Amino acid sequence: MVGAHAGVRGVTPKGESTRKYILDRAADMASVSGLEPVTIGSLARSLGMSKSGVYAHFGSKEELQLATIGAARERYSETVIAPGLKAPKGLAQIEEIMERLLAYLANRTFPGGCFFNSVNAEFHARPGLVRDTIREGKRNWRAQIADMTRDAQELGEIRADVDPELFAFQLESFVDAANWTLDDPVAQALVRRAIRECIDNAIM
Amino acid sequence: MVGAHAGVRGVTPKGESTRKYILDRAADMASVSGLEPVTIGSLARSLGMSKSGVYAHFGSKEELQLATIGAARERYSETVIAPGLKAPKGLAQIEEIMERLLAYLANRTFPGGCFFNSVNAEFHARPGLVRDTIREGKRNWRAQIADMTRDAQELGEIRADVDPELFAFQLESFVDAANWTLDDPVAQALVRRAIRECIDNAIM
DNA sequence: CCTACCGATCGGTAGG
DNA sequence: CCTACCGATCGGTAGG
Numbered sequence: 001m002v003g004a005h006a007g008v009r010g011v012t013p014k015g016e017s018t019r020k021y022i023l024d025r026a027a028d029m030a031s032v033s034g035l036e037p038v039t040i041g042s043l044a045r046s047l048g049m050s051k052s053g054v055y056a057h058f059g060s061k062e063e064l065q066l067a068t069i070g071a072a073r074e075r076y077s078e079t080v081i082a083p084g085l086k087a088p089k090g091l092a093q094i095e096e097i098m099e100r101l102l103a104y105l106a107n108r109t110f111p112g113g114c115f116f117n118s119v120n121a122e123f124h125a126r127p128g129l130v131r132d133t134i135r136e137g138k139r140n141w142r143a144q145i146a147d148m149t150r151d152a153q154e155l156g157e158i159r160a161d162v163d164p165e166l167f168a169f170q171l172e173s174f175v176d177a178a179n180w181t182l183d184d185p186v187a188q189a190l191v192r193r194a195i196r197e198c199i200d201n202a203i204m
Numbered sequence: 205m206v207g208a209h210a211g212v213r214g215v216t217p218k219g220e221s222t223r224k225y226i227l228d229r230a231a232d233m234a235s236v237s238g239l240e241p242v243t244i245g246s247l248a249r250s251l252g253m254s255k256s257g258v259y260a261h262f263g264s265k266e267e268l269q270l271a272t273i274g275a276a277r278e279r280y281s282e283t284v285i286a287p288g289l290k291a292p293k294g295l296a297q298i299e300e301i302m303e304r305l306l307a308y309l310a311n312r313t314f315p316g317g318c319f320f321n322s323v324n325a326e327f328h329a330r331p332g333l334v335r336d337t338i339r340e341g342k343r344n345w346r347a348q349i350a351d352m353t354r355d356a357q358e359l360g361e362i363r364a365d366v367d368p369e370l371f372a373f374q375l376e377s378f379v380d381a382a383n384w385t386l387d388d389p390v391a392q393a394l395v396r397r398a399i400r401e402c403i404d405n406a407i408m
Numbered sequence: 409c410c411t412a413c414c415g416a417t418c419g420g421t422a423g424g
Numbered sequence: 425c426c427t428a429c430c431g432a433t434c435g436g437t438a439g440g
Contacts (some may be wrong), residue, residue, distance in 0.1 A: 018409085031329070032329040032330065033326075033329070033330065034325075034326060036237065036241065039433080039434065039435080040435065041434070042221040042433095043434090049409080049410095050409070050411075051435090051436095052409075052410070052411080052412095052437085053409045053410065054409095055435080055436070055437095056409065056410095057409095060435085060436085061435065061436090076291075081414055103428065108305065111329075112328070112329035113328065113329060117325070117329075118325065118329075120328070120384055121321070121384065122237075122238060122325070122326065122327030123324065124316070124317065124322075124383075124384050124385075124386075125235070125236040125237070125315070125316035125317060125322075126236065126237065130367065135385075158248060163397075164399075165394065166394055166397055166398060167434090168383070169391075169394040169395075169398060170378075170398050172381065172396065173377040173378050173380070173381040174374075174377050176377070176380070177373070177376065177380060177433085179328075180325065180328050181323055181339075182328075187373075188430085190370055190373040191373075193367075193368060193370055194373060194374050194377065197370075201405070203322075211427075222425085243417080243418065243419080243430065244418085244419065244420090245417065245418070245419090247418095253425080253426095254425070254426055254427075255419090255420095256420085256421085256426070256427080256428095257425045257426065258425095259419080259420070259421095260426095261425095264419085264420085265419065265420090
């Protein structure tokens with residue numbers, strides 16, 4: 001399974017696909033428990049590998065954690081951002097991304113919900129590379145939504161007096177709230193209504 | 205320091221105040237790192253006690269965790285809820301609670317921000333008593349705000365077509381968002397504006 | 409990618 | 425509330 005897909009001209013080293021295999025599992029586990037409880041031992045056991053077999057791919061636990069964040073970003077981009085960007089510029093892109101985001105949560109793209117919210121919560125008060133990397137991703141998301149909001153304003157879809165940064169912040173707050181109660185249908189319905197109302201208030 | 209305040213008629217056992225001392229420290233630590241990383245060893249070291257001296261107050265780690273949640277609830281109630289309830293019924297109570305909540309965060313009532321958000325994030329995908337207890341607290345908060353919203357509607361302060369549950373959910377989402385970026389003044393300003401706009405939209 | 413190992417720490421217990 | 429201890433697991437290393 002692991003080395004099953006040979007790379008282009010067979011040059012993809014076995015180690016590369018194993019690395020991806022390890023990181024995807026690490027991201028799955030971290031979405032449930034946070035990064036720190038994903039010990040090298042528990043990760044190895046879950047993969048049917050030896051501890052040092054896992055460890056050999058990374059120089060330290062922090063490097064494993066940062067690489068895991070990278071793998072999670074790829075999965076997120078493929079699932080939410082890339083499809084979202086295919087929608088027409090402006091409001092349509094915002095709506096598409098919000099819809100994909102809710103599906104990304106409901107479909108358990110990461111089994112514990114949003115990987116980034118789990119890790120952000122875990123590290124929010126612990127300075128370091130992990131925290132900074134996750135925060136930068138969050139800032140980026142808001143900036144992207146704010147840009148789309150400006151596009152929508154130029155297209156006359158969203159009112160000119162709407163503050164793009166505030167609008168993006170409001171949408172982010174509602175999606176983040178959705179993440180903590182994925183198994184509560186009542187809460188999920190409130191999320192959808194809050195997002196809907198927020199967008200409706202900005203339109204026209 | 206620990207046994208310094210004698211109880212009524214001196215009957216307060218030394219063990220009781222030590223217990224409180226332990227739990228308050230545990231709650232402080234958990235607000236930063238989550239509950240699970242608060243090991244009995246690290247807690248004991250931070251208190252200048254022996255491991256088993258700490259452990260003796262609780263039958264297991266889960267009991268320590270649940271007791272810590274209880275102690276955190278007390279601190280929260282004294283800081284936010286009790287003063288909030290002293291305001292006049294209706295909108296004034298809602299505004300007072302939101303203001304106290306932002307102060308509770310900014311003042312680092314728990315050094316890592318909101319204890320309950322940290323623990324809720326940590327346990328959101330791990331079924332058990334810890335998760336259920338925290339969730340019940342969150343449900344309770346929303347129900348309380350929704351009740352105050354109904355009071356405000358009867359007083360003619362908030363429009364009748366505002367859904368109290370949705371309104372409470374929106375306010376909760378913004379405060380929760382505030383918790384994850386306490387050291388970012390830009391984000392904190394967005395929180396205040398989002399709360400203000402949300403309330404203004406509901407008024408009249 | 410493996411076995412075998414290191415010192416440190418984990419939750420928990422015995423006995424006082 | 426303490427010392428002393430248990431088996432298990434931690435991140436990491438040696439050597440292959």
